Amino acid sequence: MKRTILIIAACLASFGPLRAQESIDEVLLLVEQASKELQAQRKLTEAQKLEAKTGNSLENPSVEFENLWRRPVPGNNSELTVTQPFDFPGAYAARNKIAKLKASLYDSEGAEFRQQLLLQAKELCIEIIYLRQQQILLGERLSNAQRLSSVYKQKLETGAANILETNKISVELIAAQTAANLNTTTLKARLQQLSNLAGGEPVNFTATDYPTESELPEYATLETLYMEQSPELQRLADEHSVNLKTITLNKALALPKFEVGYRHNYGLEGRFNGLLVGMSIPMFENKNKVKAARAQSYFSDTKLQSAKLNSVTILKQLYEQAQTLRQSAESLQAVLRNQNNIELLNKALDAGQISVIEYFTEVSTLYQSRETLLQLEKDYRTATAQIYRYEL
Numbered sequence: 601m602k603r604t605i606l607i608i609a610a611c612l613a614s615f616g617p618l619r620a621q622e623s624i625d626e627v628l629l630l631v632e633q634a635s636k637e638l639q640a641q642r643k644l645t646e647a648q649k650l651e652a653k654t655g656n657s658l659e660n661p662s663v664e665f666e667n668l669w670r671r672p673v674p675g676n677n678s679e680l681t682v683t684q685p686f687d688f689p690g691a692y693a694a695r696n697k698i699a700k701l702k703a704s705l706y707d708s709e710g711a712e713f714r715q716q717l718l719l720q721a722k723e724l725c726i727e728i729i730y731l732r733q734q735q736i737l738l739g740e741r742l743s744n745a746q747r748l749s750s751v752y753k754q755k756l757e758t759g760a761a762n763i764l765e766t767n768k769i770s771v772e773l774i775a776a777q778t779a780a781n782l783n784t785t786t787l788k789a790r791l792q793q794l795s796n797l798a799g800g801e802p803v804n805f806t807a808t809d810y811p812t813e814s815e816l817p818e819y820a821t822l823e824t825l826y827m828e829q830s831p832e833l834q835r836l837a838d839e840h841s842v843n844l845k846t847i848t849l850n851k852a853l854a855l856p857k858f859e860v861g862y863r864h865n866y867g868l869e870g871r872f873n874g875l876l877v878g879m880s881i882p883m884f885e886n887k888n889k890v891k892a893a894r895a896q897s898y899f900s901d902t903k904l905q906s907a908k909l910n911s912v913t914i915l916k917q918l919y920e921q922a923q924t925l926r927q928s929a930e931s932l933q934a935v936l937r938n939q940n941n942i943e944l945l946n947k948a949l950d951a952g953q954i955s956v957i958e959y960f961t962e963v964s965t966l967y968q969s970r971e972t973l974l975q976l977e978k979d980y981r982t983a984t985a986q987i988y989r990y991e992l
Contacts, residue, residue, distance in 0.1 A: 622806050624725045627794065628992070631721045634799040638714060645710040652702035655695065659685050662861075683861030683876055687853065694849035701842045708835035715831055717797065718992040722985050724794045725805060730978035731787040732808045737970055738783055742776040744942060744963075749773045751950075765956040772960065810981055819919050822987060826915050829990035833911065836904040843897040850889040856881050918987050925980035932973045942966065 632638065664681040748769045756766045795803045816822070827833060861876035942963065949959045 624722055624807065624811060627725050627798075627803060627805050628718050628721055630801060630803065631718060631798045632714075634801045635717060635797060636799040637797075638717060639799075641710050641713045645706045648706040649703045652699045652706070678866045680864045681861060681876065682863075683859050683878075685857060685859040685880070687857050688855040690852035690855070691849060694845060694852055698842055698845045698849060701838060701845060705835060705838035705842060708831050708838050711831035712835055715989060715992050719985065719989050721794060721797050722992070723982055724790055724797070725807070726810070726978060726981045726985060728787065728790050728794070728805060729807055729810055729981075730974060731783055731790065733974050734971070735780070735783050735787065737967070737974065738776065738780040740942070741967055742773075742780050744946070745769065745773040745776040747946075748949075768956055768960065810977070813981075813984060816919065816922060816984070816987070819916070822919065823912065823915060826987070826990050827908065827911060830911060833904070833907060836900070836907050840897065840900040840904050843893065843900045847890060847893040847897060850886060850893045854882055854886050854890065915987065918983050922980055922983040922987065925976050925983060929973060929976040929980060932969065932976065936966075936969055936973065 661682060661684045664679075664683075666679045666681075668677045668679075752766045752769050756763065791803065791805065794805065795801065857880040859876070859878035859880065861878075863872075863874050863876050865872040865874075945954070945959055945962055945966075948954045949956070954962075
């Protein structure tokens with residue numbers, strides 16, 4: 601799926617920003633293209649990889665020139681020395697390997713950041729769909745309360761209803777209006793958050809229903825995919841590999857350094873040319889660096905193993921949670937099919953078969969059940985989005 605999104609992004613880039621996003625995948629595509637944070641992360645990754653390649657060249661050569669003279673006897677003596685120091689050859693091989701491992705590490709960090717951002721966008725889309733479905737339900741509740749308020753005001757004037765019944769309906773009207781307004785405000789805020797994730801681009805996300813999803817596969821299959829394609833675990837594995845190679849580097853740096861050069865001397869007795877060879881023994885400079893690298897490697901390995909255990913635990917919790925939510929939603933749907941709907945309750949109230957108190961008791965239960973069903977469906981979609989995060 602990740603490759604498919606990238607291919608679609610490349611094909612649509614020439615057509616400019618998307619004007620309408622009717623599905624969650626289209627929103628994720630827009631975020632992938634326009635997110636300022638993702639663009640900044642890509643530049644950071646590029647800079648980090650370039651920086652990782654530096655530092656493995658030879659040290660700068662050293663040039664010295666001496667001009668000595670003596671007094672009162674005329675004459676002088678000049679000497680030019682050019683030297684080039686270098687580490688033990690194994691150090692350069694280790695640094696080159698570390699640079700490649702760091703490049704992989706930075707790519708993993710970028711992939712982890714991208715996945716988190718797209719998951720955040722997907723969860724926002726799920727909440728927006730939920731709020732729109734909630735708005736339909738709240739609109740129905742408000743419309744029903746407005747109708748009852750109008751009817752009972754007329755009944756109150758004719759004496760067919762009492763003030764207690766009218767006040768009860770007025771309270772319901774205010775509650776319905778407040779709930780609908782708050783839901784609208786929250787929906788606007790979530791759309792703005794989605795636009796912010798897309799770098800400020802307007803997001804015309806029009807979906808009102810969740811995309812069709814197949815049932816969850818067997819847990820073992822999910823766990824394998826989840827662990828293999830986790831950028832977080834890949835980042836920690838790359839970090840551990842860097843630390844392991846750092847041990848090799850510090851061992852190489854504990855070996856003698858060499859220095860070769862050329863010396864030219866021109867004095868009273870004539871010219872002299874020669875080679876310069878030297879060796880530096882790192883007795884103090886790299887003390888305890890190998891021990892420190894081993895400790896860091898042990899820490900990174902422990903952190904990796906802990907992250908694997910945590911990932912398995914989280915996935916199991918999400919899997920069980922998703923199954924429970926799905927079962928609860930299906931059970932509640934079956935119950936709601938057998939409940940009296942609002943239209944039947946309105947007819948019974950208008951016919952005087954039930955009182956206003958009985959009516960609102962039944963209506964409140966019905967609306968609460970439908971709101972619970974919407975919440976269950978939203979929570980289920982959020983859980984599956986987190987389970988399938990490896991596809992982003």
